[in-house]
Amino acid sequence: MNTTARLECHDLSKRLPSGGHELVVLERVSFAVAAEEFVAILGPSGSGKSTLLGLLAGLDRPSSGQVLIDGQRIDDLSEDALSLLRRRKVGFVFQSFQLLGNLTALENVLLPLELAGVGGARERARELLEQVGLGERTHHYPAQLSGGEQQRVALARAFGPRPPVLFADEPTGNLDAATGARVLELLAGLREREGTTLVLVTHDREVARLAGRRIHLRAGLVERIEQGAGA
């Protein structure tokens, strides 16, 4: 395993103003994720999982502390610089799929590829859709696909530009157990093949079991970090 830190956070805190006083959502969270590592962030509702994910991915700004991707600080980048960073380095999978309704499955996968200016985008998109078992449904619109199928399109989209880091936010949260398991299997397989660093947020221990490390959050604090049997 490569031990270079792909993603680091130091003393990461997030406080939100709430009716006169400050609500502490995250408090001094620090850890590092190595390249090609699979880390799961676990915790009950309201423990700050999604907030942490947003901060790590540069979707939101911390109240204090630092986030580094490949050694570059991202917490002080401008909005547009963050966009460009995400284009190059970060992929996402969401609980509610978040496909663009007006684009076909293929076009949804193509969009980030073309944004990143990847050559042979079309072939890559087709190949990924085939890998997730949707080679026959490339011209369907999201509304014409089932939830599991949509999430598989989202996986293909996320892996398209070969992002070094992939963030997944409860990727099976909206799916039944069987479908969820299939999606998770695909996610793990793709990660393996592409050598992607994966940070996955979940409250499902079964899902987290696949991860190499599990970071348990409780009330905005890191409760414990546990080495897993997974990758």
Place this chain on the structure above:
Amino acid sequence: MVLSGAVRESRGARGRLVFFVLCLALGVAAVTGVAALVASIESALRAQSRELLGADVSVDSRRAIPAEIDGFLLPGGGERSDVRELTTLASHAEVSRLVELKAVAPSFPFYGQVTLEPRARLGELLTPLTCAVSRDFMGEVGLALGDTLRIGGQEFSIAAAVVDEPGRLDIAFTLGPRVFVSLEGLARTKLETFGSRIRYRALYRLPEGTREDWTQRAKRRITEEYADAAYLRVESHGDAQPTVRRSIERFANFLGLVALLSLILGGTGVAQIVRAWISARTQSVAVLRVIGFRPRDVLAMYLGNVALLALAGSMIGALAGSLLPFAVVVAAPELIPKGHTVAWELGPLLQGLGLGLGVALIFSLPPLTAIWRVAPVRVLRSTVEPLPAPRSVTVCALLVLIVGVFAAAWTQAQQLALAASFTGGLAVLALVLAGSAKALTMLAARVPRTGLDPYLRHGIAALARPGVGVIGATVALGLGVLVVVSMVLIDERLATRLRGALPADAPSVFLVDVQPDQWDGVAAKLVELGATATQSVPVLTARLSSINGVDVKELAARRADDEGVGRQRWVLTREQRLTWMRELPKDNRVVEGALWSDPRCFELSLEQKFAEDLGVGLGDLLTFDVQGVPIELTVTSLRSVEWESFGINFFLVAEPGALDAAPHFLIAASRLEPEGELALQRALAADFPNVSPVRIRPILEKLLAIFSRLALGVRVLGLFTVVTGLTILAGVASSSAVHRGREVALLKTLGLTRLGVVRLLGLEFALVGFVAGTIGACAAFALAYAFLEFVVETPADLPWIALAPTALAVALLSAACGLAASARALTSRPIESLRG
């Protein structure tokens, strides 16, 4: 429960609700404002056209007008004033001249003023012993105030000079200068008892606020119920002047159209917003369905919500609209003179409120049927195949919409035929728009998007998006473009047409009774004085004695038995004026037969409508009694005449050679500067004392003022509609942009910069705008063409070349408005994409 649900529902969608209210308020303001403005302009115009007639209604006859007629016209109060007119000789010292004597009651005229020098009121000035005389005539003969004029064997002292009087432009009957006396003054003379040809006239003033349609009904009742109606000619101020009347009709048609279209535009705006609203509320609808609401309960809730908002919007709009005339008075005082602003009236306000509510509800129905498409299972799964609404619901919503539009159109235009054709035309247009949009989405889905710029691809993909959003937006945008573009095209041309209704070379003076041997001298004088557009025609008076060998008296008697043909009877027996000429003037056009085409007989050309009144057509033989000599003329052509040209025109034109030898005189028309007119008067008085100049400049100026006012009104209303239309158009363009926040957040998460998002969304809005703009602009050009060519009957002469730039401009506008409305969405932060 519905109400509380509605109130709760309105939480959290403030922006869109404000939009809804604004959209409707603008639509209602347009309708109320236009109505108030029209009422104000109409009130001003009515006053002006009443001034032309001097009364609300005038009844004319060769016999004394019985008091019975008052029963038809004055049941609600009002007043009658009698006028008698005759042509007679007036003499001063050695000079005798034919004058037009007008005997009036002190109340004459009801409207307008007889302008006198020195300033005075005619009614107060005239005593049985005094008269007022045309200033021109006084100058011509050399009369001064206080001089005596001998009329009908009695002496009248001249108390004032007449400068101007209200009256119809009735040149054909004007034979000499005007002299006013009182009715008692006329009674002193022996003129009435001699059975001379007196024209009796009763002028009526109707109670304030009498509607024109009431007057028209009263007129019809007189023709139908009064036994001797055949001897009467009844005119209301509404038909005082054919030219003005036609212009006012055109104006009213145009205004009806404008108001209706603004109303519909408001409606489409509402529909678009409701559509966007429902689609953003899909999840809530699904939740409501899950907890046990039936689709119709949800529909009732949303309708209740719409009704509340509509009430607010309509109230704001109605109030703002009623303020419009006041704003116009300040901005364009010449359009509505002081005192004619129709103040706060409950009626139009309530009508605006009702129309606003009605339009909001009926236009909300079709998009609200989308509620049926939301399956409760949506709560559990993020995306579910949409369910179609039951066919009966869709059909009902459409029917309600069509019937509603028709009802609104009827309320607004008060004309069944106009309302029906408006609704029909709109339905066809909406179908064409929807069909084109549908075809376009299909095309967009098929067109290979490979290799396209990803931004452009996204835009095309937006067009191909399954569902009804694009089609709805295209129809609404297209209708908006139709309204705005057609108004821009029509109002300017209509205004130009109105201003040009009086040709620049319209004569300013007529010369009556020029003897044939005097013409060369008179013409030379005119040239010397710088006259332009001089024309002269021979005139011969004659009576029609028979048609195809049947005596006209017999024909007249037959007609008296038929109902409603009194006027045609009068046409048969009156004294006719004929002229002859080789070629027709340019304001005449042969519409049937051919001019001077039959070498076997003497021919006659008739004005189309006059021939209808006479009941004759091509080939009929008319016999005239020309001072005892019967002359036979065969009708070989029918003409249309542009009376607006104010040239000398005749109903009857004979072939040259048929009448030339009969005793006749000449009528000349010429255009002179005001100083030239005075010089001409003096010259004529010196050299040709029998020739009477009749100046029509004051009447021309009055007409010109009316036309300018109409033209200005058209422009102001056109401008108002265009501004309203553009605002609502912007609203429609942006309504679909309001709920884009999440999409923008996602795009940013995927790595798109803000500029990239702007480019992407802008292209999408621009494409929809371009499509709607193209179809809407084509429809607008077609509508403007049809309206101008067939309703206004003026050459449309449209700038077809502007079609493409119009479509592009709409695309730009759509992109700009869409982006402006997405401003908040554009600032949405990528973190929002995590909050599924």
